[in-house]
Amino acid sequence: MAKVTFEVKNHIGYVTINRPDVLNCFDYETLSLLGEIVEDIRTNNEVRVVIFTAAGNKAFSAGADLKERKTLTVSEVRRNVNKIRTVFNDIAELPQPTIAAVNGHAFGGGFELMLACDFRIAVKEATMGLTELKWAIIPGAGGTQRLPRIIGEAKAKELILTAKKLCADEATTLGILTKVVERDDLIDECISLAKEMMANGPIALQQAKYAINYGMGVDLQTGLAIEAKAYELTIPTKDRVEALQAFGEKRPPVFIGE
Numbered sequence: 001m002a003k004v005t006f007e008v009k010n011h012i013g014y015v016t017i018n019r020p021d022v023l024n025c026f027d028y029e030t031l032s033l034l035g036e037i038v039e040d041i042r043t044n045n046e047v048r049v050v051i052f053t054a055a056g057n058k059a060f061s062a063g064a065d066l067k068e069r070k071t072l073t074v075s076e077v078r079r080n081v082n083k084i085r086t087v088f089n090d091i092a093e094l095p096q097p098t099i100a101a102v103n104g105h106a107f108g109g110g111f112e113l114m115l116a117c118d119f120r121i122a123v124k125e126a127t128m129g130l131t132e133l134k135w136a137i138i139p140g141a142g143g144t145q146r147l148p149r150i151i152g153e154a155k156a157k158e159l160i161l162t163a164k165k166l167c168a169d170e171a172t173t174l175g176i177l178t179k180v181v182e183r184d185d186l187i188d189e190c191i192s193l194a195k196e197m198m199a200n201g202p203i204a205l206q207q208a209k210y211a212i213n214y215g216m217g218v219d220l221q222t223g224l225a226i227e228a229k230a231y232e233l234t235i236p237t238k239d240r241v242e243a244l245q246a247f248g249e250k251r252p253p254v255f256i257g258e
Contacts, residue, residue, distance in 0.1 A: 004033040006040075012194050013047040013096070020056030025065035026109050028080050035087040042094055045257055048202050049194040050094060052117055053101035057183065060100070060126065063108025066135075084109055084141045092116040092142070093213075095206040097197050101190045103183070107131045107165070112139060115146040118209065120176060121190055122168045123183045128176075129165040149216070151175055201239040202257035207231070 005016045015037055017024040026034075041047050054060045064084070069077065091098060091113070100114040102122035111128050114120045122128075130143045138144065139160065148156035151174045158164070168180045181189045197205055207230040215223030234240055238258045246253035 003030040006037045011048040013050040015052045017054040023059035023062035024054040025062050027065040027068045031083045031087055038090045048198050050096050050098045051101050051190050059104040060102045060106040061110025063110050081140045088116040088141045099190045101186050102126050109141050112141040112143045119178045121179045122177050124168050124180050126168045127165050130160050131163045133163045201255050203237050204234050207233055
């Protein structure tokens with residue numbers, strides 16, 4: 001059985017970490033497979049929204065595979081950390097909107113995978129946190145950078161430096177989670193959010209995400225220039241013309257991503 005699976009249904013891509021027996025931890029093979037899938041998604045025009053989840057009911061991911069980590073040389077540890085950092089950066093930079101369907105506990109790298117996604121919906125019994133300092137290391141796959149951008153510097157420092165674990169309700173209050181749901185409703189809620197986004201033009205969806213992502217780290221005037229460039233790319237599309245025609249004909253638009 002593959003350690004990561006991928007399928008596409010109705011323009012939604014489903015990526016599943018498939019190691020439930022070890023709490024969906026990331027070993028090097030899992031990270032490599034995940035990286036290959038993410039690269040394929042980037043240029044797959046059939047995929048308009050991506051849902052990342054995991055097998056089983058216990059864990060979204062408990063982070064690095066510590067059993068593997070104990071056997072690695074120092075250079076191999078560096079290889080693994082570089083790989084997870086690269087793969088999660090690639091996820092964060094996917095042109096399609098991404099949703100983390102958090103089906104269980106998410107610690108360390110598992111929490112960082114959540115943070116790399118645009119939206120995070122979790123089951124109510126999930127707990128989560130950046131617990132790396134308990135292992136005498138620090139978050140190495142974006143946690144020290146993405147968490148402060150979501151919840152603010154002071155609170156992020158508190159959570160990271162104390163290695164605190166959060167319950168789902170606490171994470172929602174802090175703005176980490178989009179929604180907390182019953183387990184049986186998790187995927188349906190993610191699909192519902194995906195469908196809301198997919199009702200809009202696919203190219204516009206990607207360009208709006210691009211403008212927000214790349215505008216956040218610059219000054220306002222540079223951000224406005226990024227927005228203008230992203231808008232420009234939507235003007236010559238068939239979907240823009242279709243939206244206007246559909247409005248005039250009082251019918252839902254049929255977008256083709258062109």
